[in-house]
Amino acid sequence: MKNIKFVTAQEAVKVIKSNDRVHLHSVAVTPHPLIAAMCERGRNKEFRNVRIQHIHTEGPAPYADQEFEGIFQLESFFVGHNVRKQTQAGWADYIPVFLHETQRLIREGYLKVNVAMIQISVPDKFGYASLGTSVDATLAAVENAETVIAIVNPKVPRAFGDAMIHINDIDIFVEDDSDLIAKDPGPISDTDRKIGRYVAELVEDGATLQMGIGAIPNAVLSMLGNHKDLGVHSEMFADGILPLVDKGVVNGKNKAIDKGKMVATFLMGSKSLYEFVHDNPGVAMQDVAYTNRVNIIAQNPKVTAINSALQIDITGQVCADSIGTTHYSGVGGQIDFLRGASLSQGGKPIIAIPSVTNKGISKISPILTPGAGVVSTRANIHWLVTEYGAVNLYGRTLQDRAKLIISIAHPDHQETLDKAAFERFGPHFHFVWDAE
Numbered sequence: 298m299k300n301i302k303f304v305t306a307q308e309a310v311k312v313i314k315s316n317d318r319v320h321l322h323s324v325a326v327t328p329h330p331l332i333a334a335m336c337e338r339g340r341n342k343e344f345r346n347v348r349i350q351h352i353h354t355e356g357p358a359p360y361a362d363q364e365f366e367g368i369f370q371l372e373s374f375f376v377g378h379n380v381r382k383q384t385q386a387g388w389a390d391y392i393p394v395f396l397h398e399t400q401r402l403i404r405e406g407y408l409k410v411n412v413a414m415i416q417i418s419v420p421d422k423f424g425y426a427s428l429g430t431s432v433d434a435t436l437a438a439v440e441n442a443e444t445v446i447a448i449v450n451p452k453v454p455r456a457f458g459d460a461m462i463h464i465n466d467i468d469i470f471v472e473d474d475s476d477l478i479a480k481d482p483g484p485i486s487d488t489d490r491k492i493g494r495y496v497a498e499l500v501e502d503g504a505t506l507q508m509g510i511g512a513i514p515n516a517v518l519s520m521l522g523n524h525k526d527l528g529v530h531s532e533m534f535a536d537g538i539l540p541l542v543d544k545g546v547v548n549g550k551n552k553a554i555d556k557g558k559m560v561a562t563f564l565m566g567s568k569s570l571y572e573f574v575h576d577n578p579g580v581a582m583q584d585v586a587y588t589n590r591v592n593i594i595a596q597n598p599k600v601t602a603i604n605s606a607l608q609i610d611i612t613g614q615v616c617a618d619s620i621g622t623t624h625y626s627g628v629g630g631q632i633d634f635l636r637g638a639s640l641s642q643g644g645k646p647i648i649a650i651p652s653v654t655n656k657g658i659s660k661i662s663p664i665l666t667p668g669a670g671v672v673s674t675r676a677n678i679h680w681l682v683t684e685y686g687a688v689n690l691y692g693r694t695l696q697d698r699a700k701l702i703i704s705i706a707h708p709d710h711q712e713t714l715d716k717a718a719f720e721r722f723g724p725h726f727h728f729v730w731d732a733e
């Protein structure tokens with residue numbers, strides 16, 4: 298690593314000054330040594346009113362805590378588990394935005410970035426290093442920040458695509474060799490397995506898959522072993538995809554763009570996943586402006602987008618970001634992919650949810666809880682899947698939708714939902730056509 302002068306994290310963060318906006322690299326490559334050093338300066342009251350932005354960081358997020366009121370203000374693009382309590386309590390805040398437009402906020406100057414704090418792979422002999430497992434809106438931050446501070450870490454995979462940046466674009470370098478934050482896939486529950494089976498039946502050979510993190514995507518992927526020629530164009534992917542690549546099921550052969558390549562903008566998974574993307578020309582880590590842009594997504598055939606929800610009403614309005622007025626996550630890429638799948642030839646937008654929460658509350662309700670955020674409208678929703686089946690709402694009337702949705706609600710809640718639909722739509726709701 299000749300020509301690179303390293304400084305300590307404490308030295309590096311001295312560039313941060315009052316009223317700055319700091320962008321943090323996300324998920325597995327969250328730059329923790331820089332965050333710790335920045336918070337130390339904050340605790341010493343060396344600056345005030347520093348705004349922090351990121352999509353989602355993993356690990357501790359002390360900058361969101363109440364103790365930093367007036368020193369840091371978090372304005373995240375997604376509310377992850379590590380900043381949820383602080384956001385719900387009002388100490389931290391959230392910017393509702395489609396994931397594909399997070400970069401636009403930066404590139405078009407809505408949010409001016411003073412300092413970008415990132416983590417990169419070891420530069421090659423030409424001076425190129427990789428943003429590793431997260432490109433998302435961070436590439437836009439690197440391009441637009443007044444100062445870029447990078448931790449060079451040999452554990453960051455050398456992932457290709459838009460992830461490759463040149464060290465001339467970085468101002469300050471810090472060395473570290475900590476492991477990236479990794480998450481092993483959890484066990485698949487019986488409910489998720491049933492949902493996974495229904496979703497897997499909807500996936501056709503030659504489909505291009507998008508799916509989020511969590512148990513349902515893993516359950517779906519575990520049932521695709523006998524499929525053929527699947528491709529991946531997603532916001533993210535995790536470990537569930539690896540056995541399918543090994544078996545040749547995921548080969549990207551049928552994709553219309555990025556043929557043969559798996560495309561994502563961030564990854565979250567185990568150490569094996571990070572090893573898989575290292576130096577792998579079959580994976581393109583791309584700008585979120587590309588991965589999540591509706592007209593790019595729609596170019597691939599049979600785009601099958603599998604997303605989840607917190608609550609859905611009997612007409613098909615999907616709430617995915619709050620529980621009533623209590624903010625829980627974010628708009629994320631749900632609409633980007635549901636819309637992209639809808640416009641793709643043979644595409645299938647799918648919302649997959651357990652019928653009840655882990656506390657037994659029905660996720661299907663007559664109306665959304667007051668204050669719930671509609672992330673996907675009635676018109677965006679096609680397939681809805683629970684452990685009780687799969688129904689297609691596209692092209693169906695309000696009353697037909699209610700009947701279909703109630704048919705896959707938890708049996709303990711069907712009667713209440715049916716009564717609510719009857720009150721809402723009137724006696725015609727129970728009208729049955731004579732059989733031919």
Ligand code: COA
Pocket residue numbers: 508509510511532533604605606607608616617618620625626627628629630631654655656658659660
């Ligand atoms: N009423 C009350 N509480 C509810 C609820 C409801 N209808 N639905 C869920 N909850 C509670 C659960 O009990 C659980 O509580 P806990 O944390 O105390 O255990 C919590 O909310 C999370 O619910 P769960 O169903 O496990 O959520 P999840 O982890 O499967 O995430 C979303 C679901 C919708 C939050 C997630 O998919 C998301 O953020 N989506 C929006 C962004 C997106 O779709 N991006 C594209 C793919 S990356």
